[in-house]
Amino acid sequence: IFYSVISEAEQxxxxxxxxxxxLCPFLVGRIQYERMGSDVTMQCGSLxxxxxxxxxxxxxxxxxxHRLEGPRLLLTQVDLGHNGLYSCFQNPHGExxxxxxxxxxxxxxxPTVTCRSNTYPKGFYCSWHQQHSTYxxxxxxxxxxxxxxxxxxxxxxxxxxxxHVRFPEVFSSFPYRVNVTxxxxxxxxxxxxxxxxxxxxxxDPPERVVATPIPNNVRRLEVTWNSPSTWPDVDNFxxxxxxxxxxxxxxxxxxxxxxDSTSHTITDAYAGKEYIIQVAxxxxxxxxxxxxxxxxxxxxxxxxxxxxxxxxxxHGHTQTETLPNTQLLKYTHEQIHAQCFLLR
Amino acid sequence: MxxxxxxxxKEIKDTYLSYLGPPFNEKDFSPPRPNTTAxxxxxxxxxxxxxxxxxxxxxxxxxxxxxxxxxAAVRELARSTLCPYLQTSLLHFCTGLDGxxxxxxxxxxxxxxxxxxxxxxxxxxxxxxLQEPRRDVEGFWxxxxxxxxxxxxAKDFNRLKKRLRG
Numbered sequence: 001i002f003y004s005v006i007s008e009a010e011q012x013x014x015x016x017x018x019x020x021x022x023l024c025p026f027l028v029g030r031i032q033y034e035r036m037g038s039d040v041t042m043q044c045g046s047l048x049x050x051x052x053x054x055x056x057x058x059x060x061x062x063x064x065x066h067r068l069e070g071p072r073l074l075l076t077q078v079d080l081g082h083n084g085l086y087s088c089f090q091n092p093h094g095e096x097x098x099x100x101x102x103x104x105x106x107x108x109x110x111p112t113v114t115c116r117s118n119t120y121p122k123g124f125y126c127s128w129h130q131q132h133s134t135y136x137x138x139x140x141x142x143x144x145x146x147x148x149x150x151x152x153x154x155x156x157x158x159x160x161x162x163x164h165v166r167f168p169e170v171f172s173s174f175p176y177r178v179n180v181t182x183x184x185x186x187x188x189x190x191x192x193x194x195x196x197x198x199x200x201x202x203x204d205p206p207e208r209v210v211a212t213p214i215p216n217n218v219r220r221l222e223v224t225w226n227s228p229s230t231w232p233d234v235d236n237f238x239x240x241x242x243x244x245x246x247x248x249x250x251x252x253x254x255x256x257x258x259x260d261s262t263s264h265t266i267t268d269a270y271a272g273k274e275y276i277i278q279v280a281x282x283x284x285x286x287x288x289x290x291x292x293x294x295x296x297x298x299x300x301x302x303x304x305x306x307x308x309x310x311x312x313x314x315h316g317h318t319q320t321e322t323l324p325n326t327q328l329l330k331y332t333h334e335q336i337h338a339q340c341f342l343l344r
Numbered sequence: 345m346x347x348x349x350x351x352x353x354k355e356i357k358d359t360y361l362s363y364l365g366p367p368f369n370e371k372d373f374s375p376p377r378p379n380t381t382a383x384x385x386x387x388x389x390x391x392x393x394x395x396x397x398x399x400x401x402x403x404x405x406x407x408x409x410x411x412x413x414x415x416a417a418v419r420e421l422a423r424s425t426l427c428p429y430l431q432t433s434l435l436h437f438c439t440g441l442d443g444x445x446x447x448x449x450x451x452x453x454x455x456x457x458x459x460x461x462x463x464x465x466x467x468x469x470x471x472x473x474l475q476e477p478r479r480d481v482e483g484f485w486x487x488x489x490x491x492x493x494x495x496x497x498a499k500d501f502n503r504l505k506k507r508l509r510g
Contacts, residue, residue, distance in 0.1 A: 121392050171496040172389040173488045175374050194372045198495060236396065236503055285347075285498045 029085055029099030033136050033185035036104050040075045044088035045098040047071035052091040057084040078104050080135060105136030107187030113180045115193065118290075120201045120283060122232050123166040125156065128180045128191070138184040147174040172197050201287025203239060204228035206262075206279040211298035218271035221245075221298050224263040225279050228290070239281045242289060247273040248297075259284065274299045345447065346501070349440050350494040356433050357487045363427050364480050375481045385417065385485060386410040388492035400507060401457045403500050404448060409460055410493050411445040417486045424479060441490075444497075 034040045044053045051071045055062055064082055067074040075082055086100045109132060117124035128140065142163050144151040149168070156162035165176075176197065181190040206225040214220045223243060227234045238260050244253040247270055258264055269275055278292040361369040368375075386409055398406070415438060422434035449459055 167392070169389045170392050170395060171492050171499075173387065173485070173492045174377075174389070175372070194374070235506065237499065238502060284502075285495050 029087070029101045031101045031103055033103050033105060034078055035186050036079060036106050036135075037077055040078050040082070040102070042073045042075075042086055042088075042100050042102065043098075044071040044073070044090075047090065047097060053088045053097065054091060054094075055086060055088050057086050059085075059087075062086075078102075080104050103136050105134045105184065105186060106132070108134050108138050108182035108184055108189045110189045110191040111140070111180050111182050113178060113191050113193050115176075115178055115195060115200050117167075117197075117201045117287070118204045118228070118230050119232055120203075120287070121167055121170045121237060123164055124176075124200055125162055125164045126178050126180070127159070127162045129161055130182060134182075134184055134186070136184055136186070138182055141181040141183065143179050145177045145179075146172070151176075167197065170197070198286035201283050203281045203283065203287075203290045204230045205290045205293040206241060206281050207293070209277065209279050209293045209296050211275070211277045211296045213298060213301040214265070215301050218300050218302065219267060219269050221266040221269050221275060221277070221300055222263065223266065223277055223279070223296075225293065226262060228281060231281075238284050240284050242280045242282070243277065244279075244292070245269075245275050245277040247275055249273065269300045271300055272302050345440075345444050346494045346497045349437070349444060350491065350498075352437055352440065353487065353491055353494065356430075356437055357491065359430055359433065360425075360483065360487060363425070363430055364483070368480065368484055375484060377485050378478055378482055384413070385489045386413055386493075388489065388496040400455065400504055401452075403504060404452050404455075404457060405460055407493075407497055407500055408445065408448045408452060411441060411448065414486065414490050414493065415441050415445060418490065421483050421486055 032040075032042065042055075044051070044055075047053065047070075049070045053068070053071050055066075055068070055073045062073075065076060067076075071088070073086065073088070082102060082104055084102060086102055087096055088098050088100075089095060090097050108130060111128040111130050113126060113128045115124055115126040126142065126144075128142075130138070140161070142153050144153055144165050146168060151165050151168060154164040156164060173196075175194045177192060177194045179190060179192040181188055205228060207228055209223065209225040211221050211223045214222055223245075225241070227239055231237070231239065240257065240259045241262070243256045243258065243264055245266055246253045254268075256264060266275075266277075275298055276295050277298065278295050280289045280292050282289045367373045386406070388410070418434055418438050418441065422431050422438065425431045425434060452459055
């Protein structure tokens with residue numbers, strides 16, 4: 001299966017060139033790919049060796065160092081600056097005889113390949129990338145083998161450097177082998193990885209994490225979440241979860257591991273403090289933990305502050321007087337203790 | 345119990361592969377699986393829809409048969425191992441495996457399922473000994489398959505638990 005990789009900047013030009021080339025190849029010119037740093041020879045059509053031609057690049061005179069040998073243009077130690085549309089004109093009348101789209105690039109190097117299953121046991125996907133750009137269009141061939149059988153590979157409709165494979169079976173003892181070959185006009189390079197089914201399983205993070213204060217409980221927060229929607233069968237392939245939380249003003253996390261439950265009540269939160277909470281997921285038997293979920297913030301329930309009024313007795317009458325411009329807040333013993341702990 | 349055995353097996357497997365030496369102890373090494381009739385290791389691998397559709401009796405019977413064969417295979421592996429430490433570890437592991445097998449058989453009996461007749465488990469050549477040079481490769485695959493079964497069994501028992509509750 002082939003994947004063609006062209007940079008976004010080049011795409012419109014490449015598409016237009018391809019269309020025009022079909023209609024008027026003479027105008028757009030054939031593409032000539034050459035290796036960076038090499039010496040390049042461009043031949044003007046099929047003219048004889050004694051033909052006399054002149055050359056232009058992108059409609060202007062060639063400024064780079066060059067040499068003419070009959071119908072040939074010689075460039076030395078080319079770099080990306082030599083890219084362009086080279087046209088040759090036969091002397092003495094100046095008829096255009098050829099147009100060459102010179103593209104300088106490099107041969108591909110071994111791509112870096114990784115595979116992961118976030119949809120276990122349905123299938124896995126592999127991604128690859130090149131550490132260094134080749135500057136010219138590069139395609140990729142992917143083949144996947146398992147227990148001496150070639151598996152069907154599906155192209156990702158969105159991500160250009162990604163493919164999908166269905167697991168042919170589960171609980172397999174045989175490794176999978178994925179081979180990715182990068183190919184362009186200047187060469188090819190392959191990279192292969194081998195892995196066991198159980199080692200590449202990594203779910204997506206849990207979704208819809210919600211943290212809610214519990215009325216009349218100054219130290220509790222109820223946290224709920226959903227299993228990742230990409231995990232296809234949570235009943236037969238259950239997930240376990242790891243929850244971490246901390247008050248915003250502290251760096252140290254507290255952790256709780258939970259099996260087969262999508263809710264947890266934090267009971268030791270500091271009263272009145274805003275918390276940050278995250279959850280991660282993992283298959284109960286195999287693979288690795290997911291990335292952390294999106295962080296949610298929550299503060300435990302706080303009692304509304306009450307106005308305190310003073311009362312005085314005078315001549316048998318009780319007078320109640322509200323202290324002007326002063327509000328005394330009523331804290332619980334726990335809240336005061338928590339404040340002192342944090343300050344410490 | 346499968347998790348405990350899986351953890352124990354990982355350590356034994358690393359020791360065993362070091363004992364075998366290269367290329368067995370090299371990363372990603374996976375020799376071709378011997379296609380011998382004398383050693384028929386039950387494979388944990390199965391098509392997903394088949395696994396999902398297994399009814400309780402068949403699910404337990406597959407586990408019971410697998411561990412019967414694997415227990416005999418590991419015992420033979422222990423017997424033919426020259427390293428005393430590895431032999432002791434393998435035999436100790438067999439005790440745990442025997443316990444697991446007993447639990448499965450006990451569960452089948454409790455649920456009213458007949459236990460499959462004990463199959464004549466023959467490992468290696470006709471005299472029961474693992475023959476060189478296949479022994480190393482067969483030892484590799486015995487432990488590899490055992491690892492897959494312990495992982496699969498955890499999922500099997502989870503499914504059984506849910507079905508029996510329902």
